[in-house]
Structure formats: C-alpha cells, structure tokens
Amino acid sequence: MKPVVIAGAGMIAFERRDDDSLVDMLAMASLRAMDDAGLGDHPVDAVIVGNMASGLFNHQVSVASALVDKLSLYPAAAERIENGPASGGSAIKHGYQAIASGMADVVLVAGGEKMREVIGPRATDVVAYMAQPEAEYVYGVSLPAMAGMFARLYMKKYGVTAKHLAQVAIKNQANGLLNPYAHIHMKITMEGILTHPDSVVSNPIVADPLRLYDCCPVSDGAAAVVMTTPEIAKTLSSKPPIEVAGIGQATDTHALHEREDPTDLKAVRIAAEKAFAMARCAPQDVHVAELHDAFTILEIAESEHVGFFEKGEGAKALANGVTSLDGHLPINPSGGLKARGHPVGATGVAQAVELVWQLRGEAGERQVRDAVNAFMVNFGGFGNNVVATVLRRES
Amino acid sequence: MITAYKCKACGQMMYPYHYRCIKCGAREFDKVAPSDSAKLLTYTIIEQLPWGFDERGRVLGVIEFTNKVRAMALIDVDADRDEVKLGMKLSVHWEPVRDDYGEKVYGIVCRPA
Numbered sequence A: 001m002k003p004v005v006i007a008g009a010g011m012i013a014f015e016r017r018d019d020d021s022l023v024d025m026l027a028m029a030s031l032r033a034m035d036d037a038g039l040g041d042h043p044v045d046a047v048i049v050g051n052m053a054s055g056l057f058n059h060q061v062s063v064a065s066a067l068v069d070k071l072s073l074y075p076a077a078a079e080r081i082e083n084g085p086a087s088g089g090s091a092i093k094h095g096y097q098a099i100a101s102g103m104a105d106v107v108l109v110a111g112g113e114k115m116r117e118v119i120g121p122r123a124t125d126v127v128a129y130m131a132q133p134e135a136e137y138v139y140g141v142s143l144p145a146m147a148g149m150f151a152r153l154y155m156k157k158y159g160v161t162a163k164h165l166a167q168v169a170i171k172n173q174a175n176g177l178l179n180p181y182a183h184i185h186m187k188i189t190m191e192g193i194l195t196h197p198d199s200v201v202s203n204p205i206v207a208d209p210l211r212l213y214d215c216c217p218v219s220d221g222a223a224a225v226v227m228t229t230p231e232i233a234k235t236l237s238s239k240p241p242i243e244v245a246g247i248g249q250a251t252d253t254h255a256l257h258e259r260e261d262p263t264d265l266k267a268v269r270i271a272a273e274k275a276f277a278m279a280r281c282a283p284q285d286v287h288v289a290e291l292h293d294a295f296t297i298l299e300i301a302e303s304e305h306v307g308f309f310e311k312g313e314g315a316k317a318l319a320n321g322v323t324s325l326d327g328h329l330p331i332n333p334s335g336g337l338k339a340r341g342h343p344v345g346a347t348g349v350a351q352a353v354e355l356v357w358q359l360r361g362e363a364g365e366r367q368v369r370d371a372v373n374a375f376m377v378n379f380g381g382f383g384n385n386v387v388a389t390v391l392r393r394e395s
Numbered sequence B: 001m002i003t004a005y006k007c008k009a010c011g012q013m014m015y016p017y018h019y020r021c022i023k024c025g026a027r028e029f030d031k032v033a034p035s036d037s038a039k040l041l042t043y044t045i046i047e048q049l050p051w052g053f054d055e056r057g058r059v060l061g062v063i064e065f066t067n068k069v070r071a072m073a074l075i076d077v078d079a080d081r082d083e084v085k086l087g088m089k090l091s092v093h094w095e096p097v098r099d100d101y102g103e104k105v106y107g108i109v110c111r112p113a
C-alpha cells in the first residue's frame, strides 16, 4: 500500500447552528481543509462524507453528492459513509483506502451532523436507532442508558467513583475553554457538579449512575481533512504532512447483554491493537490522544482498553493528572466530545483535525509539547463498531 | 415471551436470533424458552427518555434467566427504586413495554421475586 498523509485540516465551531444546513456546514469545513492543504485548483478525485442520519434529522440524503455540488468539485466520485458515531473515523479509513490503493490521488473527507434541527427527545430517539431493535430499542433504551448500565458494572469492578467521572468532565471542559471550536465554554468545579448539595439540581441524573455532566452535548457541526500521497502533499504546501500511520477497526455483538463480559470493550481493544500493529508502535509511544468520551466513563475505560493503562489504573492516572493537558499523556486536549460537542458524523473527523493541529504545533493555548505520535478512538454504537487511528508527524 | 436459541454444535445460548452461532459459526439451533425467573446483572434508571415515552425514572436492566439466557428488560418496581439491587432475584412477565402510536408493544417485564 502507498503511504497516505493528511495534507489539510479544518472545521467549523460546534454549536447550535440554526442558520446553516448540513451541507453548508460540510462545505464550510471542507473549504478550510482545502485551503489549509493549499489545494488551489488541484483536482479532487473523491469526496467522502461521514454522516449518520441526515435523512432522519434533516430530510436530506445523498449528502456527499450535494457537497460536491456546493463546492463545484464535479466530476469527483462521492459517497456517504454511515457507521453511527464512528462514521467520521470510517470515512477517514475509506479515504485512506482510496489513496493507498492508487484509485485516487486526492480525497476530501468531511464529517458532519445537524442534530439540533429536531427537539432533544427526538435526537435521543434517532441515536437510539443504533440499538438492537427487538431486544433493546423497544424498551426505550437510549445511548446514555446503555452507558449507565455499563458504568454501573465498570465502576463496581474497577473502583471507579462518581468523583473520577466528574474529574473527566472538569478536565475536558477546562480544555474546551482553550478551544475556540468547542461547543461548551464553561468552567466547572467538583463542588458545583458533585459535592455541593445543590449539585443534584445543577447536575441531575440522566441515566443512573450517569449525570448531565457525564454526557456530551447534542451539537451541530462539521470537520474535514484532505488526504493524499506524501509526494503530492509536498507540491501543495510547505506545511508538514501528517502521516496516517495505522488504522484498526473491530466489531462486537449488537446487543450489550450478549457480551460474555459486558465490561470488556472488545472492539476498542482489538481496533487499537490493529492500529498500533499497522503503525509499528505501541501505546507507550503515544504523546497525545483523542478518545471518544461521549460519556465520561468511556474516556477512562477506553484509556485502559487501548493499552495506555492497566485495567483499573485509568481512573488513577486521571486523578494524578497524567491525562491533563500538562500531564505525561494528555487525553482530549480539544475538550473531547464532552466539551467540543458530538455532532455524530463529525466527531471522528474532528478528532483527526485536532490531532493534525497538535502534531503540527498549531493548537494554540492547548498545544501539547513535542508530539510525534497521536492516537484516536472513534466509538460506534455502544462499542459494537470501533475505529482507532494512529497519526504521525514525519520526522 | 422471547425465544432464545442454543447452538447444536457448541451449546452457546443466544438471544436475539443470529443466522450463525456467535461462538462457533454453526447454523443449527434448538429453540429455548427462557425460565420464569431471572437475576439482575446491571441496570440504569433513565430520567430523560427518548421520544415516545411520557415518564421519568424508567428502570431498564440486563437480566440472566435461570437457564442462562440473557436479555434486556424493563424492571417494574413502582415508585420504590431503592429496591433495585444488582444480583436481585426477579419474576419474569411478558407485558406491554411501549406504546407505538396507540399500539401496545410487548417485551420482558421483571418484578422483584
């Protein structure tokens, strides 16, 4: 396979964006990525859009063709990739395959979702369509509910406490304050969300034991990257191209109850192993990571499953500041899904955009020092389809 | 009530139906009726339900029947949610679990045994 790089990255701020259609958001993010790559009039061979549910949220399908039209990139090939909340990570994987196989020289990958077009309970319902229809969805299960059932077992087995979960939220919202693209710009404290008696009002239970601040917000947004070969990247701009060093993907049972050990995120573990094997490096070589913290418990559990920490040690590492912005292994410097927001199909691409900025030294106030290897997990369904990716600055 | 499936080749119990065994890939199964009692493996109390539910404090859990079939279920404890405990014994019933535009949809409902 030919080596593949990300030559350009861009996104728009995640927030409630009533005035922009999904395709407008994808187009705005795409232009930023194209300009960042110095693409100019260089042809784009293919446009790949990561999106979960434009038909349900926005009454529009074939959004990749619509994006080509908005950007006048005809006759580029165009497809939408749907893999639930991992649609963005999957879209990048398909961009990689197109370049590595030699079928395309330049691919634009954009991820986006416009969820706030519908009211909150509707959005929760659409997201719950990921669940197993007759064995899960029918009961009124939501993704927070699945995370709640997972959290109850994980916390008991590994000694993770409500305080640990709150520490994830506090850390990521602190990082989000430094990210102009983040949806949530609000400093929170342990007292405000957990220890003060009024916290039962300010931070109510959503799906016990998970509270409001354990869950990511519902956001609109889009992010994009331009993928190409290292040779072409060098002709386009002087910015250091970021190598897509490894991608791993794995699946697991649809229904949570069919997993032999429901606390084992097998797909996260296998996807990470595959990505590290392909990138010829180990979890210990990672300098910065974006993990899929749709729920605070997931940041802790994923940090263990991908091999950063032993099982049961993730919460301790968090509490000791290891995963803070100034720690040994900063996790979610962008603020993660918790603060940046989680426009479902945009998330995997936004994780890559953040890591490109971190590896280039363009991350502003939240810059992690001297990062060479970066790692991301994009978690689909409730862990039944996971994409892990290693990005690397060429030395 | 639901039907579970036991792999004829390796004995793996499955619900819902898979065309191939989740453990060994074989394609032949014996139909198994779950037993009428179960224990609670994990649960959550949902305060913000999706569209289509006009309630708060719905308790959902993962249960394991005495004959090892596992499933998600609605845990009916009326108002006393403190009653819900991991590992608790449950009686199992087949009752409406949601209303789909006026039509009752049935599912597993458990009560403390």
Ligand SMILES: [Zn+2]
Residues within 6 Å of the ligand: B007, B008, B009, B010, B011, B012, B021, B022, B023, B024, B025, B026
């Ligand atoms: Zn079998």
